[in-house]
Amino acid sequence: MRKTINLTLSLLILIWVFGAVPAFAKGKVENNLPKSKEAGFVESYSPTEWMVKAAGIGGGKKKYREQNAIDDARKCAVYFCLYLGADPIFTTQEEKNRFSLIEQDFFKEENISKFIAWESEEFTKRVKISGGKELKIEKVFRINVGLMKEDLVGLGVVTATADLAAEIGLPQIMVLPEVPSGGNPLEELSNRKDVKHAARVIESYLTALRYEVIVPEQQNFLNNYGAAMRLVEGMNDDLSYQIALAIGSDVYITYAISIDRRMVGSSEQKKASVSVRAYETTTARLLGTETGYSYERPAADEVVIEEAMHDAIDKVLSRINAYWKEDLQRGIQYKIVFGITGNFDEDQIEDIQFAVSDVIDAFANRSKENIVTDQTMDFLVWVEPGRYDKARDLYRDIKDGFADEFSGAKVARQQLNRKLLLLEVTNE
Amino acid sequence: MQTFSRRLIPGIIFSFFLISLTYAVTMAQDTQDKYQRKSISFIDAVLPVGDNVQLGYEQEKFLLKTIKDEIEMSRFDYNPLPDEILLSFRNEAKSRSTQNLDDLAAVMEDVLVPEILRLVDLAKEMRAQGLVSEAEKHSFVVEKAKESGITTENLEAVMNSAYIYVPVISQVKEYTYADKNMVNYELHGGIIWFSVKTGEAGASVTLLVKKETVGKGAAKVDAQFTHKGKVINGKQYAFVTAAEVLARNLKVATQEIPEFQLTNPLANTGSGWVEFSMGKREGLGVDDKFIIAEYYENADGSTTREELGMVRVSRVADNRSKRADSKARVVIGGGYERGMIALEHPRLPIDISVRLGMLPIGGEETLPHVDHIHFEEDISSTITVGQLWFNYNLARSTQISQLFASIYGEFGVGTLDGASAFGDDLESGLYWGIGGGLVKKFYVNRIHLGIEALLSYSNYTVSGTNANDHDWEWDIGSIGMTFNGNIEIALAYDWNFGAGVSYRMFAPNGDWTYTLNDEEIDLSPYNDVPELDYSGIGFQVYLTWSLPSLGYDPLKMARGAVGY
Numbered sequence: 008m009r010k011t012i013n014l015t016l017s018l019l020i021l022i023w024v025f026g027a028v029p030a031f032a033k034g035k036v037e038n039n040l041p042k043s044k045e046a047g048f049v050e051s052y053s054p055t056e057w058m059v060k061a062a063g064i065g066g067g068k069k070k071y072r073e074q075n076a077i078d079d080a081r082k083c084a085v086y087f088c089l090y091l092g093a094d095p096i097f098t099t100q101e102e103k104n105r106f107s108l109i110e111q112d113f114f115k116e117e118n119i120s121k122f123i124a125w126e127s128e129e130f131t132k133r134v135k136i137s138g139g140k141e142l143k144i145e146k147v148f149r150i151n152v153g154l155m156k157e158d159l160v161g162l163g164v165v166t167a168t169a170d171l172a173a174e175i176g177l178p179q180i181m182v183l184p185e186v187p188s189g190g191n192p193l194e195e196l197s198n199r200k201d202v203k204h205a206a207r208v209i210e211s212y213l214t215a216l217r218y219e220v221i222v223p224e225q226q227n228f229l230n231n232y233g234a235a236m237r238l239v240e241g242m243n244d245d246l247s248y249q250i251a252l253a254i255g256s257d258v259y260i261t262y263a264i265s266i267d268r269r270m271v272g273s274s275e276q277k278k279a280s281v282s283v284r285a286y287e288t289t290t291a292r293l294l295g296t297e298t299g300y301s302y303e304r305p306a307a308d309e310v311v312i313e314e315a316m317h318d319a320i321d322k323v324l325s326r327i328n329a330y331w332k333e334d335l336q337r338g339i340q341y342k343i344v345f346g347i348t349g350n351f352d353e354d355q356i357e358d359i360q361f362a363v364s365d366v367i368d369a370f371a372n373r374s375k376e377n378i379v380t381d382q383t384m385d386f387l388v389w390v391e392p393g394r395y396d397k398a399r400d401l402y403r404d405i406k407d408g409f410a411d412e413f414s415g416a417k418v419a420r421q422q423l424n425r426k427l428l429l430l431e432v433t434n435e
Numbered sequence: 436m437q438t439f440s441r442r443l444i445p446g447i448i449f450s451f452f453l454i455s456l457t458y459a460v461t462m463a464q465d466t467q468d469k470y471q472r473k474s475i476s477f478i479d480a481v482l483p484v485g486d487n488v489q490l491g492y493e494q495e496k497f498l499l500k501t502i503k504d505e506i507e508m509s510r511f512d513y514n515p516l517p518d519e520i521l522l523s524f525r526n527e528a529k530s531r532s533t534q535n536l537d538d539l540a541a542v543m544e545d546v547l548v549p550e551i552l553r554l555v556d557l558a559k560e561m562r563a564q565g566l567v568s569e570a571e572k573h574s575f576v577v578e579k580a581k582e583s584g585i586t587t588e589n590l591e592a593v594m595n596s597a598y599i600y601v602p603v604i605s606q607v608k609e610y611t612y613a614d615k616n617m618v619n620y621e622l623h624g625g626i627i628w629f630s631v632k633t634g635e636a637g638a639s640v641t642l643l644v645k646k647e648t649v650g651k652g653a654a655k656v657d658a659q660f661t662h663k664g665k666v667i668n669g670k671q672y673a674f675v676t677a678a679e680v681l682a683r684n685l686k687v688a689t690q691e692i693p694e695f696q697l698t699n700p701l702a703n704t705g706s707g708w709v710e711f712s713m714g715k716r717e718g719l720g721v722d723d724k725f726i727i728a729e730y731y732e733n734a735d736g737s738t739t740r741e742e743l744g745m746v747r748v749s750r751v752a753d754n755r756s757k758r759a760d761s762k763a764r765v766v767i768g769g770g771y772e773r774g775m776i777a778l779e780h781p782r783l784p785i786d787i788s789v790r791l792g793m794l795p796i797g798g799e800e801t802l803p804h805v806d807h808i809h810f811e812e813d814i815s816s817t818i819t820v821g822q823l824w825f826n827y828n829l830a831r832s833t834q835i836s837q838l839f840a841s842i843y844g845e846f847g848v849g850t851l852d853g854a855s856a857f858g859d860d861l862e863s864g865l866y867w868g869i870g871g872g873l874v875k876k877f878y879v880n881r882i883h884l885g886i887e888a889l890l891s892y893s894n895y896t897v898s899g900t901n902a903n904d905h906d907w908e909w910d911i912g913s914i915g916m917t918f919n920g921n922i923e924i925a926l927a928y929d930w931n932f933g934a935g936v937s938y939r940m941f942a943p944n945g946d947w948t949y950t951l952n953d954e955e956i957d958l959s960p961y962n963d964v965p966e967l968d969y970s971g972i973g974f975q976v977y978l979t980w981s982l983p984s985l986g987y988d989p990l991k992m993a994r995g996a997v998g999y
Contacts, residue, residue, distance in 0.1 A: 052575045060570075073772055127569045130700065132466050133774035134732040143732065144774060147570035271633075272556035272594055276587040302576075303587035305560070310580045317575060 039114035041079050042066075043143070046087035050314070051321040054215040055153025056124055059084045060131060062145040072142040078116055081126070084148040085119045088155060093297075094325035096156060096165065098332070105164045113162075122158075125149040153216075166332055178331050179425060181221045181256035182209045183247045185263040185284070192247050192261070193228060204309050205264055205281065208316045213324070221256055228254075235422050239429070251288040252342070255398075255424025258294065258327050260285050262319075264312055271305075278303035279311035283319040285327050288426050289342040289387055295326025338372040338389035341401060342427050345384040349416055349434035356381050359416055359432055366408035370394075370401070398423045405430065466730040466738060468776060470697045470717065471566060473596045474512040474558075476551050477503060479521050482627070484605045498622075498678045502602045505686040506626065509718025510697060512562060514554040514597065520547065540629060540640040543599060548631055548638045555597050563589035597631040598643065598694075605647070609670075611656065617996070618670050619653045620677040626685050628692065646688035650681025651987040658998030669998070676991040683783065684984040690781035691983075697779035701727070702760050704771045707880060710760040711777045714752035719761055722830035722837060723748045724780040724981070726928065727771050744768020745780065745928045747878075749836050764836075765880055766925050780928055781983075784831065786839070788824035788933075788979040793817045794866070795939060795971025796849055796895065802963050807949065808856040808897075808909050810965040818849030818866045818895075822975070825989040826874060837876035841887065842990060844869050849895075854965070856909070857901040864897030870917060883931065887919035893941065893969045910948045911967050915941030919975070929981040937973035944968070 042064040049058035063080025065072040089096050089106070097103050112118065125148070132145035159165045183192040184202045195202055206222045213220045223232075228250065235253035251259035262283045269276050279301040285294040299319025301311035334340055345363055347356060363384055367374050371388040378385040395401045405428070406418045415435055422429035481495050490498070507513060524546045533539050555562075566589040571577065577584040606623035625647035629640045654660065654669040654676070661667075662675055689695055697717055703710040709727070713719050725746050730738040744767035752759035765771065797815040826839040847866040854861040872889030894912035901907055921935030943966035949956045958964055 049570070050575060053579075058570070058574065069770065073774070125573055127573075129569050129702075130467055130774045131568075131570070133700070134466050134730045134738055136732045139731065142772075147573075149573065271587055271590050272552065272559055274556075274559070274590065276590070278587075304576070304582070304585060305587070305590065306576070306580075306582045310576060310582050313580065314576055 039082070039111050039116075041082035041086050041114070043079055043083045044086065044091065045145075046083050046091060048087070048092050049147060051317040052149055054212050054321070055151055057088060057150050057152050057321075058147060059087050059150055060145060060147050061087060062132070062143055064136070064141050064143050066137075066141045073144070076142045076144045077146070080144060080146050081116070081119055081123055081148065082114050084150055085114070085122055085155070088122075088150050088152050094322040096152065096159065098325065098329040102165050106159070109162060109164070122151050122155045123148055124151045177218050178257035178327060179219045179221065179255070180213060180285075180327070181223065181251045181254055181259040181288075182206050182213075183223065183250065183259065183261055185261040185282075186246070188244070190246075192250070193223060196222070197224070201264055201266070201308050201312055205262055205312050205316055208313045209260065209262070209283075209320055212317070212320050216324070221254055223250060223254065235424070239422075239427070245291060248286070248288070248291045251286070252427050253422075253424075255426040256288050257331075257340075257426060258285055259288055260323065262316075264315075266308060266311065267303075274305040276303050276305055277301075277308065277311045279308070279315040281312065281315040281319050283316070283323045285323050287330065287340075289340055294330045295323045297322040297326075334389075335392075339392050339395060340426070341388050341390065341398065343367070343386045343388055343405070344427070344429050345386075345418070346421070346429070346431040347382050347384070348431045351416065351434075353381075355415070359413060360384060362409055362412035363432070365412055366405055369408055370404050398425060398428055402428055402430070466776070467700050467774070468698045470510065470699060470713070471592060471596060472510065472512055472562065473598055473695060474514050474555055474562070474593070475507070476514045476516050476547065476554075476597065476599045477507070478524065478547075478599065478601045479516075479518075480525060480602075481624075482601050482603045484603050488604055488607055490604060490607055494674055494678075497675060498604070498624075498681075499602060501675075501678045501682040502626070502685060505682040506600065506689055508686070508690075509716060510695065512558070514551050516547065516550060516554075520550045536627070536642050539601075540642060543629060543640045544638065547599060548640060551597050551599065551631055552594070552633065552638055555594055559590050559593045560585060562593045566592055591633075594633050595631075599629045599631065599640070601627045601629070603627055603645070603647075609673075613656075616656050617653060618656045618673045620651065620673040622650045622674075622677045622681045623647070624650075624681055624685075626689065628689075630694075643694065644692055646685060646692070648681060648684035648688055648984055649986045650677040650679070650684065651992075652676030652678075652680065652995065653987075653992050654995030655998035658995075660994070660999070669995070672995055676988060676995065679991070680986065680988050683988075684986075687781045687783055687983055690779060696781075697725075697777075699777055701771060701773050701775045701777060704773055704775075707765050707769070708749070708762055709746050709765065709771050709777070710762050712754070712758060712760050713777075714754035714759050714761045716754045719748055719751045720831040721748055721751055721834050722784075722828055724766075724782060724928065725763060725777040726780045727768060727775050727777055729772075729775045740776075743771070743775070745925075746771075746777065747836070751834075764878065766878065767881060767928065769880060782929065782981040783983065783985055784828040785985060785988075786824075786826040786828070786979050786981050787985075788822075788826060788843075788977050790820075790822035790824060790843075790845075790975045790977035792820045792822055792845070792847075792937065792973055792975035794820055794847070794849075794893075794937070794969070794973040796851065796866070796967065796969055797971065798851075798854075798943065798965050798967050801965040804961070804963060805858060807958070807961060807964060808854060808861070808947070809963070810851070810854050812853045814851050814853045815971070816849055816852050817973075818847045820845045820847030820866060820868070822977070824977075824979075826979070827990065835875075837878065837883070839874040839876070840871070841874045841889065842869070842871040842993065843889075851897065851967075854897075856897075856899065856907065859899065859901075861897050862899060864895050866893070866895050868893040872917075876923070881925040883921075883923035883925070883933070885919070885921035885923060885933065885935065887917070887921065889917040889919070891915055891917040891939065891941075893939075895967060895969075905952050907952075908948075908950045910950075911944060911946060913941045913944045913967070913969055915939055915969060921975070921977075923979065929983075931979040932977070933979065934976045935974070937975060939970050939973060941969040943970075 043062045046061035061080045061084035063076040065076025127147040130144045134143050136143050184195045186192045210220045232253040239249045239252045265280050267278045282298045284296040297319040299315040301314035373389045375387040409418045417435045528542045563585045567584045571584045576582045604624040608621040610619040627645045628643040630643040652673040654672040656669045658669045660672040699711045701709045727744050728740050728742045746763035747766050748763045750762040752761040796818050800812050801809045822845040824843040826841045829838045845868045848863050850863045870889045870891035874887045876883045876885040896910040898908040918938045921933045923931045923933035945964045945966035
């Protein structure tokens with residue numbers, strides 16, 4: 008018996024000893040996150056790639072310090088794209104929370120390597136820190152942000168633009184140059200080569216990311232949207248806003264270009280700055296504004312404009328996406344304007360207004376009443392994407408709903424597009 | 436020209452101190468400094484400063500050419516100024532009675548700078564291409580827009596990297612010693628560097644630095660020398676060697692100016708070697724020394740540079756058309772890592788070595804003789820010598836690292852124990868020797884193994900007074916070979932300590948010169964005069980110093996003194 012007890016005790020001790028060692032080892036939390044968070048944005052190389060300058064800190068044995076520092080810099084460059092800078096990939100706390108569950112695996116060296124399209128051989132900085140115990144280096148990396156976003160979508164951390172597209176379509180973006188008050192952006196676009204080039208750069212940049220982009224050509228626009236323009240003319244003085252509404256883009260972007268020139272020796276040096284603003288079409292609400300700069304160089308106007316535009320557009324685009332993701336939670340947004348054009352007395356008008364309000368409440372997830380007068384009712388509504396994927400469906404439900412609510416008047420359409428329903432209430 | 440320049444001295448001195456002060460407080464912040472090529476222009480005139488300046492036309496011409504050859508190193512691009520511009524500059528300087536460096540700079544600004552900027556402007560795009568960083572070469576602008584990637588910053592760097600140098604001569608001393616048939620030249624001179632800066636307010640010239648040094652030459656007055664294919668007399672030889680020494684010293688002084696110092700991060704490292712991206716384009720040479728340094732980041736974000744050791748170039752890469760890395764062997768320190776900084780440590784290609792040695796001397800026993808010297812027994816003595824060596828590094832011309840042509844002179848004392856003359860034991864005799872040959876050093880980090888093969892001439896003199904109160908002297912010289920095997924350790928960048936064994940091969944020689952009361956005695960009747968033998972094993976310890984400058988060239992001096 009004693010032998011059995013001794014044997015059992017010995018076995019238990021052995022199990023404890025050999026079991027405990029790996030357990031202690033496991034208890035040491037693996038930390039794959041970068042030590043260094045020092046990084047900076049260099050340029051948007053393409054719609055899917057960013058150039059980032061990142062620092063890395065390497066400790067440990069002397070012979071491994073440099074490699075450790077390089078590995079850390081690689082992680083830091085990826086970290087920058089995720090969290091830091093003016094426009095990181097993560098735009099909401101929910102995304103960060105979801106990512107925190109997988110960050111240790113995500114920052115494994117073998118995983119982040121696939122996002123690094125290129126890295127400089129040379130260091131831009133190399134210093135010893137902590138009294139010589141650690142090495143800090145700085146390098147330039149080109150990070151494939153597009154691939155990183157795809158991975159994060161696959162991991163369920165961020166919502167893919169493709170998912171958004173499946174639900175409500177990617178935002179349709181109209182692009183126009185900024186003009187002084189009273190100016191005509193369409194004329195500016197057709198008359199100025201640099202302005203046109205800038206529009207093409209944005210178009211090219213956004214279409215590469217599968218956005219639907221509209222750069223209105225003056226003649227085509229007037230042919231196609233002349234009637235719509237006449238209807239929206241009174242809504243706002245801003246011609247770009249009117250054009251966006253007439254076209255029905257979800258978002259519109261305006262931009263202004265400036266090129267500073269000076270001579271260095273016999274060569275003309277140019278530095279372009281491009282300010283880009285994005286607006287919500289239905290309300291003309293400013294979603295984001297960014298100014299991009301080119302390096303000062305002895306290059307063609309087109310080159311410095313494109314360089315500056317790349318610097319600005321990527322940042323603005325992330326604001327648009329953030330807005331779009333947020334707005335998606337509420338549904339598809341429409342601006343609905345009712346014009347009461349029939350002959351109605353005061354009581355009838357009031358009843359019509361109540362009826363319209365009831366109809367909108369019946370089908371909208373959310374609505375906002377902008378203006379209500381005896382002649383006009385202006386609403387912003389958010390509706391179920393699955394139920395109303397076309398403006399026509401929405402119009403039909405409004406028309407039918409109003410007919411059920413009110414007799415002696417009917418709803419007729421003046422203009423329908425992706426964003427705008429211009430309706431009139433007339434005598435039956 | 437001479438009038439205005441005489442008044443330059445106070446201005447020069449004041450400006451020099453100001454500049455020195457500026458350097459003292461400058462601290463590099465960029466940790467990956469790379470040498471950026473500078474473009475230089477040259478004023479084709481020697482500026483005389485002071486009263487002791489008398490240069491002939493040919494002398495001035497030679498001095499200018501020699502300085503130009505040394506200063507215009509591969510690390511520079513050149514903006515050759517047309518003759519008419521230089522003439523205008525000289526005339527303008529004269530007409531304005533220029534009195535100090537500020538005045539001189541003003542004339543430069545008006546006359547030279549527009550032309551220099553025009554020349555720099557013509558080549559600026561090409562030169563700026565070399566400044567485009569690795570990251571910039573991978574930018575959207577280069578890869579997609581197919582542009583050069585040059586930024587205005589690069590162009591401005593080129594436009595602001597123009598320098599003008601003016602050779603200055605402050606003293607020309609000529610000494611003729613008719614009794615010794617010798618002529619000596621001593622030249623005191625230097626270079627004033629001006630920097631051309633362009634900005635919003637236009638272009639201006641500012642004094643950068645002034646470097647001064649000295650060059651000496653000597654020759655037999657009546658001798659003829661062949662110098663660079665021309666036959667010249669002793670006076671001319673003394674002058675040209677002095678000018679060459681002056682120019683060579685100025686070259687090192689120029690290399691030491693921080694703006695012109697070659698600097699580059701280490702591109703690769705390994706056990707006992709490093710590589711950096713410099714080569715023939717920068718005029719790198721085998722055995723050039725580089726200090727390895729690295730930066731430490733302080734708590735406040737500032738950086739300080741710490742020197743770690745030194746390397747010596749062993750293979751020069753041809754980087755004139757594409758990037759290539761030169762290799763250097765580690766001499767001091769080790770464990771170097773990629774990204775550390777290599778800083779040029781310019782030195783003359785001459786090492787000076789001071790040695791203390793024990794040399795063998797002896798001979799076989801001879802029969803006793805009362806009339807002359809004899810060895811009572813087989814003698815095996817030693818002579819204690821002091822030696823002065825000049826080692827000329829041949830690496831640049833042979834591409835063989837640490838190959839030297841050496842000359843030395845030695846002086847010592849020693850007693851032939853067992854030798855006697857006139858019934859008395861010989862007292863200590865005087866020894867001197869000269870020699871020259873080839874030296875090759877092999878090195879593993881700090882340790883150098885050196886093999887020396889030399890042709891040597893040794894001479895021993897012993898003297899005394901005999902019982903009749905007659906002064907006597909025995910003197911004998913021999914030619915032989917000396918082979919040394921040394922081991923050295925690098926104590927510092929420019930200091931080595933060494934010790935070695937010497938094996939000397941001399942044929943025993945009994946061809947003494949014997950004088951009694953200053954009268955040479957014919958020794959032919961005697962057939963039993965002892966033979967002196969310098970063969971055997973010796974030892975030496977020494978210190979070697981790599982020189983930043985040397986006021987004379989020992990080899991040229993020796994040639995001048997010999998008169999051939």
